[in-house]
Amino acid sequence: MDAATAKNVTRMSLRSLRSQALLLVIFSLGVGLLAWYLLARYGGIQPYMLPSPASVWDRFLVSLSDGTLLRNTAYTLSEVLAGLALGVATASTLGYILAKSRPLEQLLAPFIVASQSVPIVAIAPLLILWLGSGVLPKVLICTLIVFFPVLINTIVGLRTVPPDLRDLMRSLQATRWQTFAKLEVPAAMPVLLGGVRIGATLSVIGAVVGEFVAADRGLGFLINQARGVYDTSLVFVAVFTLIFMALTLYGLVVLIETRLLSWQTRAEGTVWAHK
Amino acid sequence: MSSKVTPLLILAILAILLSACSPTSAQEQELVHVRLPVGYIPNVQFAPLYVAVDKGYYREAGIEIEFDYSFETDATTLVGANELQFAVVSGEQVLLARAQGLPVVYVMTWYEDYPVAVAAKAEQNIQQPADLAGKRIGLPGLYGANYIGLRALLDTAGLSESDVTLDSIGFTQVESLAADRDEAVAIYTANEPVQLRAQGFDIDVIPVSDYVELASNGLISNETTIQENPDLVRRMVEATQKGIVYTAENPDESYEISKKYVEALAQADETAQKETLDISISLWQTEPPGQIDPQSWENMHQVLLDMGLLKQPVDLEKAYTNEFVE
Numbered sequence: 001m002d003a004a005t006a007k008n009v010t011r012m013s014l015r016s017l018r019s020q021a022l023l024l025v026i027f028s029l030g031v032g033l034l035a036w037y038l039l040a041r042y043g044g045i046q047p048y049m050l051p052s053p054a055s056v057w058d059r060f061l062v063s064l065s066d067g068t069l070l071r072n073t074a075y076t077l078s079e080v081l082a083g084l085a086l087g088v089a090t091a092s093t094l095g096y097i098l099a100k101s102r103p104l105e106q107l108l109a110p111f112i113v114a115s116q117s118v119p120i121v122a123i124a125p126l127l128i129l130w131l132g133s134g135v136l137p138k139v140l141i142c143t144l145i146v147f148f149p150v151l152i153n154t155i156v157g158l159r160t161v162p163p164d165l166r167d168l169m170r171s172l173q174a175t176r177w178q179t180f181a182k183l184e185v186p187a188a189m190p191v192l193l194g195g196v197r198i199g200a201t202l203s204v205i206g207a208v209v210g211e212f213v214a215a216d217r218g219l220g221f222l223i224n225q226a227r228g229v230y231d232t233s234l235v236f237v238a239v240f241t242l243i244f245m246a247l248t249l250y251g252l253v254v255l256i257e258t259r260l261l262s263w264q265t266r267a268e269g270t271v272w273a274h275k
Numbered sequence: 276m277s278s279k280v281t282p283l284l285i286l287a288i289l290a291i292l293l294s295a296c297s298p299t300s301a302q303e304q305e306l307v308h309v310r311l312p313v314g315y316i317p318n319v320q321f322a323p324l325y326v327a328v329d330k331g332y333y334r335e336a337g338i339e340i341e342f343d344y345s346f347e348t349d350a351t352t353l354v355g356a357n358e359l360q361f362a363v364v365s366g367e368q369v370l371l372a373r374a375q376g377l378p379v380v381y382v383m384t385w386y387e388d389y390p391v392a393v394a395a396k397a398e399q400n401i402q403q404p405a406d407l408a409g410k411r412i413g414l415p416g417l418y419g420a421n422y423i424g425l426r427a428l429l430d431t432a433g434l435s436e437s438d439v440t441l442d443s444i445g446f447t448q449v450e451s452l453a454a455d456r457d458e459a460v461a462i463y464t465a466n467e468p469v470q471l472r473a474q475g476f477d478i479d480v481i482p483v484s485d486y487v488e489l490a491s492n493g494l495i496s497n498e499t500t501i502q503e504n505p506d507l508v509r510r511m512v513e514a515t516q517k518g519i520v521y522t523a524e525n526p527d528e529s530y531e532i533s534k535k536y537v538e539a540l541a542q543a544d545e546t547a548q549k550e551t552l553d554i555s556i557s558l559w560q561t562e563p564p565g566q567i568d569p570q571s572w573e574n575m576h577q578v579l580l581d582m583g584l585l586k587q588p589v590d591l592e593k594a595y596t597n598e599f600v601e
Contacts, residue, residue, distance in 0.1 A: 046356050048375050125445055132456060133413075133444045214445030216417055221443070227348050228418030229584055230375035 051233040056240070059233035068222070073241055076218040079135060079207040080245070083142020087203065088196055091147045095154025095192075105155070116148040120206060124213045138210030138218075145206035146199035153195025157188030190264070193257045200249035204242055219245075305337045307507060312343040312350030312362040317537040319548050320465060320555045322529040323385075324363075325536040327518030336510035342536070351495065355379045360500045361511055365420045366490025366575050370589050378498040381595035383512045383565040385519060386491035388484035388558040391424030394452065394468055395459040397477040404432035404486060413444040413457035421461040424483040427578045431486040452476070465554040473547045484558070488568065490575040490595075491558075501596070512599040516564050523556045565600035 033053055039045065040052040047055065063069040098105040120141060127137040161184055169179045211220025219238045226234035313321055324342070327333050333340045343350070350362035351369070355377030366389075369381045393412065395401040401410065407429060414421045429435065444451050448460035449470050462468065468480050483489065494515060496508050522529040530549055534540045540548060561568075572591050579585040 046376070048352060048372075048377055049356050125447065128445050129447050129450050133442055214416065214443050214447070216441065216443040221416070224416055225418050227346075229371050230348065230352065230377060232375075 048230055048232050051236060055233045056236040059231070060237045060240075063234065063237055069237065069241065072217055072219050072222045072238075073245070076204075076207050076211065076220065076242075077245060079138045079210070079218065080142055080203045080249070082135075082139045083206055084146055084196075084200060084203045084249075086139065087143040087146025087199055088150050090143065091150035091195075091199075092154045092192060095151045096158065098151075099155045099158035112148070112151065115144065120145055121209050121212075124209050128210070128214045133214045138207055138215070141210040142203040142206035145202045149198040149202070150192070150195040153191045154188065157191030158184055160191065161187040186263070190257075190261055193253060193260070197250055197253045197257075200253050201246040204246040204249070208242060306334070306339045307337055308339045308341065309333075309361055309511065310341045310343050310359055312345050312347070312353070312359065312364075314345075314347030314350060314362070314364055316344050317342070317539075319530065319533050319537060319540060319552045321363075321536075322526075322533045322552055322555075323515065323518035323522040323559075325518075325533045326522050326529050327514050329532045329535065330518070330521065332514040332517040333511075336514040338507075338511060338514060351379055352377065354495055354497050357497050357499045360496055360504075360507065362495050363492060364495055365492050366572065367420065367423050367579060367584075369490070369495060369594050370572075370576060370579055370591075371584060373589050373594055374585050374587070379495050380498060380501055380593070381490070381493055381567065382496050382501070382508055382599050383494040383515065384491065384561050384567050384600075385493045385515075385565075386558050387561040387568075388464075388482065389420075389424055389427075389487075389489040389491045389571075390464050390484075390555075390558050391420055391428075392462055392464040392468070392480050392482040393425065393428060393459050394448075394462050394471060394478050394480045396452065396455075397479055399458050399479075401459055401479055401481070404428050404434065404481060407432070407459060408434055408438050410458040411440040411442055412459045412461060413442045413448055413451040414461035415446050415448075416443045417441065421463075423575075423578065423582070423584075424489070425461040426582050427487050427489060427574075428481065428483045430578065430581065449474075452478075464558065465551045469547050469550045469554070473544060487574055487578075488571040489578065490567075490572045493565075493567070498593075501598075505599075509599050512565060516600075519559055520564060522552075523559060526552055526556060563600065567595045567597050567600070 036050075037053050040047070040050050043050070051059075060069070098108065123144075124137070124141055127140055131137040131140065165183055165187070166179070169183050174182065207218065208220035208223075211218040212224060215221040219242055222238045223235050226232070226238065311324070313324065315321075321342075324340070328340050347362070347364040347368055350359065351364050351372045353359045354362045355372055363385065366381060369379050372379050393401070393404075393407065395410075399406075399410075401407060412425065414425060416422065425441075426436070429439065442451070442457050444457070444460075448457075448462050449467050451457045452460045452467075452471065453474065453476065460467065464480065464482050464484075468478060471478050484491075494512060496511075501508055526549070530540075530545075530552055533552075569591070572595060576585070576589065576591060580588065
């Protein structure tokens with residue numbers, strides 16, 4: 001099989017796999033929606049306990065048209081993105097330093113593990129207390145929640161760089177920067193982006209936790225407010241918006257991953273074609 | 276044959292009657308388990324409930340109480356769905372819940388006075404609601420009793436939300452006021468003022484109830500329970516009232532009883548905690564006990580309509596009943 005044919009076969013099988021996956025997603029969503037409808041309609045459950053999909057949709061349209069949903073979504077999203085950016089930046093930088101120095105890693109390990117073992121919901125009120133009620137504590141909560149998976153993945157990613165490749169770089173008399181840019185970053189990238197994927201979804205949780213404690217804007221605030229007036233449909237709207245936000249962020253990271261790691265697919269394709 | 280059967284029959288009937296009259300077995304069998312959400316963490320403010328359990332008032336009424344410290348909105352929803360029969364919640368919750376179709380009914384007033392107030396350091400010279408104009412006021416969030424009480428208070432001075440700056444700070448009012456992050460804070464009359472004074476701050480407190488009577492904390496049930504088991508509601512109300520009356524008359528003993536139910540109370544600042552209980556007692560005094568004041572419900576209804584939290588009027592006659600306290 002020549003390289004061009006192999007490439008075509010790979011593309012076709014990828015396309016069919018994608019459409020199959022899409023069909024499965026649509027099917028599972030449809031089944032979930034139907035089960036929800038049947039439960040709300042015939043399950044003997046009051047609408048204030050479980051509203052029907054139709055009433056949630058109606059509430060969604062109302063909150064969309066009066067601007068409530070967009071305003072609060074934009075606020076939460078800004079916290080999430082700021083927290084994610086800060087978390088990824090600090091965790092990957094520290095991760096790089098720790099990956100290079102085991103003694104430093106051992107020195108800081110108790111603090112790092114402790115920071116992760118404390119439930120974020122328990123420290124959120126303290127951050128509000130120390131930093132006030134503005135956007136800063138919420139961003140910091142997102143940062144904290146993103147920090148650990150990105151840090152660990154950075155360390156693991158850098159430590160899994162094959163030693164023979166390091167030897168190769170050394171034999172080519174590569175500078176420290178060249179080793180970093182041409183070897184360590186590309187080699188660690190798949191694992192690092194895996195951490196960012198987890199961090200992206202976790203940061204949404206972080207923002208909501210902060211807004212639950214003290215906020216006058218955001219989707220967490222909207223849930224609190226809706227609960228306060230027994231508007232369960234609006235609670236569902238806010239929850240679905242959060243899910244959508246997390247999925248979108250996750251999808252974006254996957255997209256970035258596909259772009260950044262396309263060299264890997266190409267390399268694998270080439271290896272496969274030569275077999 | 277009939278002459279032999281008759282004495283046996285009489286004996287059997289007597290045995291059944293005797294067993295039915297045996298007090299302990301009957302009470303044990305008839306005990307109804309009630310999970311009672313109170314809307315807050317274990318606290319000395321719930322002393323009447325602890326007293327009613329400790330003194331056996333609930334048991335005498337055939338009720339076995341299990342305390343539940345979940346949020347009052349969740350409790351109200353569960354009572355509305357008849358998953359629970361009773362809860363202790365604030366009056367506005369009943370109106371907000373009924374507006375969404377939850378068939379909850381307020382059956383007994385516990386707090387005569389709405390327990391929310393605004394506190395400020397004395398140097399701010401905030402003595403009356405009108406003095407709040409232009410001030411930055413901290414409150415847990417734009418929902419719940421603190422928010423509603425504050426809005427009602429502002430309204431008495433002709434002020435609206437745009438005349439002040441509301442700062443959503445969670446339950447950190449004491450710290451925010453102490454650190455001068457806010458010029459005033461919306462608080463519970465029996466809680467934060469005691470803590471602030473204990474920390475040495477000279478503060479002014481403006482209770483909402485000094486300016487407007489609002490439907491406050493009390494016992495709720497639901498339409499199904501009231502219809503199908505009114506006797507249970509009556510017994511629940513009576514036992515709870517006994518606890519309230521006993522606590523008001525014997526605060527020191529009630530405080531000691533509360534220690535069995537509030538884990539942290541034994542190590543807490545006794546002077547401050549007793550003051551919290553004393554202030555709470557001063558908010559309870561209803562005459563006759565448990566009586567619901569229709570005017571306070573009219574007022575609360577109007578406040579919620581003005582705030583836009585109620586889109587349409589609610590039928591107040593269905594929201595509360597004095598049937599069980601008369």
